[in-house]
Amino acid sequence: xxxxxxxxxxxxxxxxxxxxxxxxxxxxxxxxxxxxxxxxxxxxxxxxxxxxxxxxxxxxxxxxxxxxxxxxxxxxxxxxxxxxxxxxxxxxxxxxxxxxxxxxxxxxxxxxxxxxxxxxxxxxxxxxxxxxxxxxxxxxxxxxxxxxxxxxxxxxxxxxxxxxxxxxxxxxxxxxxxxxxxxxxxxxxxxxxxxxxxxxxxxxxxxxxxxxxxxxxxxxxxxxxxxxxxxxxxxx
Numbered sequence: 520x521x522x523x524x525x526x527x528x529x530x531x532x533x534x535x536x537x538x539x540x541x542x543x544x545x546x547x548x549x550x551x552x553x554x555x556x557x558x559x560x561x562x563x564x565x566x567x568x569x570x571x572x573x574x575x576x577x578x579x580x581x582x583x584x585x586x587x588x589x590x591x592x593x594x595x596x597x598x599x600x601x602x603x604x605x606x607x608x609x610x611x612x613x614x615x616x617x618x619x620x621x622x623x624x625x626x627x628x629x630x631x632x633x634x635x636x637x638x639x640x641x642x643x644x645x646x647x648x649x650x651x652x653x654x655x656x657x658x659x660x661x662x663x664x665x666x667x668x669x670x671x672x673x674x675x676x677x678x679x680x681x682x683x684x685x686x687x688x689x690x691x692x693x694x695x696x697x698x699x700x701x702x703x704x705x706x707x708x709x710x711x712x713x714x715x716x717x718x719x720x721x722x723x724x725x726x727x728x729x730x731x732x733x734x735x736x737x738x739x740x741x742x743x744x745x746x747x748x749x750x751x752x753x754x755x
Contacts (some may be wrong), residue, residue: 539674539731540635541724544577546679550718552593557712562599566615569595571716573619582630582729587639591619591685593714616648617714619685621663630732635669637681645687661687675724685714 549572557564573591580586599611621643627635641663648656667681688711 539728540579540582540669540671540677540722541675541728542579542726543724544579545574545723545725546577546720547574547723548572548591548679548718548720550716552595552714552716555712555714562601564597564599566597566617566712566714567595569593571718574720577625579729582635582732583627585625585627587621587623587625587641589619589621589641589643591621591718593617593619613649617687618646618648619661619663620644620646621661621685623663625665627669633671635671637665637667637669639665641665641685645685647687659687661685669722671722674728677722677724679720679722680717681719682717683715685716687712 549570552569552571554568555566557566571591571593573589575590576588578586578588594614594616597613597615621641623639623641623643625637625639627637629635641661643661643663644658645661646656646658663683663685665681665683667679667683669677669679671677
């Protein structure tokens with residue numbers, strides 16, 4: 520029984536070490552986003568931690584580089600606080616839905632193995648939907664960064680684990696995603712939201728299987744032989 524177990528583990532490791540990936544990957548995912556505070560002139564807002572869900576569509580040029588299209592949704596509660604009443608409850612609370620629609624390059628490493636660490640940058644838009652009493656929405660430019668690893672068990676099946684930072688940029692009235700608070704928040708200065716979180720997803724490969732990277736052959740050329748010249752005249 521022990522020998523059978525060891526043989527099975529060896530076959531799994533060999534199979535994992537020989538996996539590849541495909542040109543197109545669909546990655547449904549879910550995770551958790553931590554709370555963040557947004558500062559205004561006389562107030563500060565807080566977006567509470569909440570689960571996130573969504574997915575990505577990867578277009579792999581090769582095993583080292585690809586372009587990712589990502590959608591992520593975060594449904595969280597939020598509140599507006601007065602700086603002078605730190606220990607008091609917020610004087611306004613509401614729910615907010617944040618929709619990130621992003622795209623960017625992804626650089627992968629270790630293309631010959633089953634575990635592909637990666638790093639990526641994201642640019643796009645964040646769409647805020649306050650609720651439940653506020654039916655307005657607003658769209659802002661957003662940027663992000665991500666770091667993680669893809670673990671492949673076959674060329675078409677794998678698991679993605681990553682950490683990410685998403686940030687919608689705000690340059691004026693930043694209170695729209697908390698609801699309608701009047702003119703007080705309308706005089707706010709520049710602020711940004713920084714939402715850090717983790718997520719995991721299932722990789723479903725489509726398209727063609729990418730070929731293994733070609734190793735560059737380095738040719739070492741020998742230097743030409745040194746030529747010696749003899750003078751016909753005797754030395755002085």
